[in-house]
Amino acid sequence: MHLRVIATAIAAAAAGAVVLAAAPASAAQDSTVYVVHGIPGQPVDVYVNGEKTLPDFQPAKVAGPLELPAGAYDIALTTPGGDPANPLLKVDGAQIPGGANLSLVAHLTADGKPALTPFVNDTSKVAAGKVRLVVRHTAAAPGVDVRAGGTPVFEGLTNPKEAKGDVDAGTVNADVVLAGTDDVVLGPTDLRLAEGSATIVYAIGSAEDKTLAITSQVLTGLHSAPGGVPAGSGGLADSGRPAWLYPVAGMGLLLLLTGAGAAVRRSAIAGRR
Amino acid sequence: MRRRRPLLAVVAGAALLAAALVVAWRSGEGDVGEFGPALASPSSTAASRPATSPPVPAAPPPMTAALVPRRLTIPAIGLDAAVRATGIDKATGQVDVPRSVDTVGWYRFGPDLAARAGSIVIAGHVDSAEQGEGAFFRLRDLRAGDQITVTAAGSETREYTVDSRRVYAKSSAPLDRLFARDGPLHLTLITCGGAFERSAGHYQDNVVVTATPA
Numbered sequence: 001m002h003l004r005v006i007a008t009a010i011a012a013a014a015a016g017a018v019v020l021a022a023a024p025a026s027a028a029q030d031s032t033v034y035v036v037h038g039i040p041g042q043p044v045d046v047y048v049n050g051e052k053t054l055p056d057f058q059p060a061k062v063a064g065p066l067e068l069p070a071g072a073y074d075i076a077l078t079t080p081g082g083d084p085a086n087p088l089l090k091v092d093g094a095q096i097p098g099g100a101n102l103s104l105v106a107h108l109t110a111d112g113k114p115a116l117t118p119f120v121n122d123t124s125k126v127a128a129g130k131v132r133l134v135v136r137h138t139a140a141a142p143g144v145d146v147r148a149g150g151t152p153v154f155e156g157l158t159n160p161k162e163a164k165g166d167v168d169a170g171t172v173n174a175d176v177v178l179a180g181t182d183d184v185v186l187g188p189t190d191l192r193l194a195e196g197s198a199t200i201v202y203a204i205g206s207a208e209d210k211t212l213a214i215t216s217q218v219l220t221g222l223h224s225a226p227g228g229v230p231a232g233s234g235g236l237a238d239s240g241r242p243a244w245l246y247p248v249a250g251m252g253l254l255l256l257l258t259g260a261g262a263a264v265r266r267s268a269i270a271g272r273r
Numbered sequence: 274m275r276r277r278r279p280l281l282a283v284v285a286g287a288a289l290l291a292a293a294l295v296v297a298w299r300s301g302e303g304d305v306g307e308f309g310p311a312l313a314s315p316s317s318t319a320a321s322r323p324a325t326s327p328p329v330p331a332a333p334p335p336m337t338a339a340l341v342p343r344r345l346t347i348p349a350i351g352l353d354a355a356v357r358a359t360g361i362d363k364a365t366g367q368v369d370v371p372r373s374v375d376t377v378g379w380y381r382f383g384p385d386l387a388a389r390a391g392s393i394v395i396a397g398h399v400d401s402a403e404q405g406e407g408a409f410f411r412l413r414d415l416r417a418g419d420q421i422t423v424t425a426a427g428s429e430t431r432e433y434t435v436d437s438r439r440v441y442a443k444s445s446a447p448l449d450r451l452f453a454r455d456g457p458l459h460l461t462l463i464t465c466g467g468a469f470e471r472s473a474g475h476y477q478d479n480v481v482v483t484a485t486p487a
Contacts, residue, residue: 239466
């Protein structure tokens with residue numbers, strides 16, 4: 001059980017400030033924040049700035065979205081109904097920027113210590129027919145490769161990093177192996193990748209305690225329209241004017257006027273005789 | 274000889290001019306008539322913040338089966354075509370319109386027949402160089418109020434009433450709106466038309482018919 005490990009890690013966790021340096025954000029807007037519970041076996045109450053915000057939050061669940069203005073936040077995790085003055089995990093002064101989309105993940109580090117790691121969610125548009133696959137290594141386990149249909153799509157992913165790529169939408173049979181090997185540590189499982197979404201998959205738990213698992217969240221509304229609709233190559237519905245039309249009309253008009261002018265002059269001359 | 278030349282010129286000129294005018298008039302009959310509301314050209318509005326799904330349980334929720342169109346029937350123009358689900362041509366990033374011109378394609382990444390919002394898009398060839406006129410050749414003859422029936426697998430049907438036909442230059446077609454997944458629910462039929470560029474082998478415009486749920 002992790003209670004003892006969690007308790008002894010409080011000092012180390014409290015000392016670190018969670019800062020998000022690289023998020024391009026508009027300071028005036030709230031940020032959209034999800035919270036992911038990636039620590040197995042321990043439901044928690046989540047306090048944000050002293051307010052109980054997520055009561056009885058179960059492991060492997062994703063909560064949110066919370067809309068939070070930019071600023072510094074004190075975040076604490078207690079046992080359900082526990083005293084916030086005596087938390088299991090605590091981070092003071094976590095910097096949330098404005099206008100960003102974030103997932104705050106409570107998880108175990110590579111060597112099994114609890115931590116709170118923010119990930120910025122890329123919510124830029126995805127090309128038509130595609131989906132953004134994001135995999136986050138938030139488990140107490142060595143580096144891994146993520147495979148789709150047996151072929152590695154992300155290699156050498158370590159805790160607490162993410163790998164992402166825009167791939168064709170559809171269902172893939174996915175598994176996770178120890179980096180560079182065929183030793184399956186998670187899966188295989190059918191992963192449905194919905195077009196126009198960001199599908200974010202978390203590896204959570206502990207290899208040593210045999211609690212490795214997967215949880216996930218899906219952000220929708222990132223789709224793009226197709227680039228066009230090519231629907232005709234026969235020309236039978238052509239409603240354009242032929243290219244020769246204007247030159248021919250012009251020549252006809254010229255001939256008509258020239259001839260008429262000459263005829264009028266001739267009859268005028270004849271008339272004078 | 275010299276006496277007849279002006280007369281010759283007048284006759285020849287009139288003939289050429291008449292021929293040109295007749296051709297202009299006849300090809301004008303090929304223009305696709307427009308009616309109903311038009312969509313604004315694509316604007317550079319800032320992208321809206323993404324919609325977010327509700328909190329996700331440990332296992333992804335089971336997929337509900339989409340209500341997939343199988344047949345499209347428009348009695349007013351004698352159209353009765355098979356519909357198959359289609360997506361994106363990876364080489365071009367454009368809709369992968371079914372090659373057989375008798376079959377039309379439902380854009381499977383957009384709303385299906387059970388949707389409550391957005392544009393249900395069905396695209397089909399107006400014609401092809403090899404096969405001649407396609408199922409959508411006569412979309413140009415539809416009128417406001419014509420009825421459309423879309424049949425799904427399992428014989429469930431949905432009825433729609435034509436409310437617009439617009440012609441958009443492909444270079445400025447409002448694709449984001451034509452393929453919108455939000456907003457009022459409607460059916461969108463897309464084909465090609467306008468001037469045909471013989472050297473390129475394609476048309477300049479998209480012809481778009483929209484229909485509202487009956």
